[in-house]
Amino acid sequence: GDSVTQTEGLVTLTEGLPVMLNCTYQTIYSNPFLFWYVHYLNESPRLLLKSSTDNKRTEHQGFHATLHKSSSSFHLQKSSAQLSDSALYYCALSEAGANTGKLTFGHGTILRVHP
Amino acid sequence: EAAVTQSPRNKVAVTGGKVTLSCNQTNNHNNMYWYRQDTGHGLRLIHYSYGAGSTEKGDIPDGYKASRPSQENFSLILELATPSQTSVYFCASGAGTGYQDTQYFGPGTRLLVL
Numbered sequence: 440g441d442s443v444t445q446t447e448g449l450v451t452l453t454e455g456l457p458v459m460l461n462c463t464y465q466t467i468y469s470n471p472f473l474f475w476y477v478h479y480l481n482e483s484p485r486l487l488l489k490s491s492t493d494n495k496r497t498e499h500q501g502f503h504a505t506l507h508k509s510s511s512s513f514h515l516q517k518s519s520a521q522l523s524d525s526a527l528y529y530c531a532l533s534e535a536g537a538n539t540g541k542l543t544f545g546h547g548t549i550l551r552v553h554p
Numbered sequence: 555e556a557a558v559t560q561s562p563r564n565k566v567a568v569t570g571g572k573v574t575l576s577c578n579q580t581n582n583h584n585n586m587y588w589y590r591q592d593t594g595h596g597l598r599l600i601h602y603s604y605g606a607g608s609t610e611k612g613d614i615p616d617g618y619k620a621s622r623p624s625q626e627n628f629s630l631i632l633e634l635a636t637p638s639q640t641s642v643y644f645c646a647s648g649a650g651t652g653y654q655d656t657q658y659f660g661p662g663t664r665l666l667v668l
Contacts, residue, residue, distance in 0.1 A: 533654065
């Protein structure tokens with residue numbers, strides 16, 4: 440079945456440094472849809488960005504990600520971390536073959552930004 | 555803005571007791587989902603539904619039942635709660651238009667089973 444791997448459980452950064460959260464996936468389908476969800480403390484998880492277009496940069500709220508089908512990756516990046524970016528980030532893959540809207544989530548990466 | 559609410563927000567239950575977690579959405583979405591969130595495991599799908607009267611097993615359905623009596627409501631039922639079911643539970647809804655759907659999450663229910 441589908442799977443999503445987020446290699447870092449915790450990323451700690453100093454404010455102002457670049458952010459990169461890794462996400463790789465496995466699927467038998469040739470047209471996957473990838474998502475990044477963000478979960479701030481005491482809030483509901485919500486969509487940050489999504490894409491199914493190979494090699495096209497998708498941006499939202501200062502974050503960006505590019506789906507690379509050749510390497511099965513969808514890494515999340517930001518040029519300069521802010522304290523307010525501290526949250527739990529999930530990469531997720533949609534079940535493309537069945538078209539059910541079901542998502543397979545990675546284990547999540549906690550991003551902690553300190554002054 | 556999509557609106558998904560959950561009740562209760564916090565629940566303490568005893569082992570062997572019955573627990574019902576409720577979810578309501580006002581988005582007229584077809585699909586609804588129940589997840590649990592655990593450190594080291596992320597969000598794992600328990601049950602989901604395509605519409606009123608339908609329930610489907612997710613990836614970790616054992617020990618859980620689900621009920622979708624209407625478009626708006628989706629419940630998760632623990633008939634015999636166990637300490638291993640202590641977790642944070644999230645409900646989500648999605649339009650059901652395809653695999654590009656965005657899911658909209660509720661605020662979560664923190665369940666402690668003693």
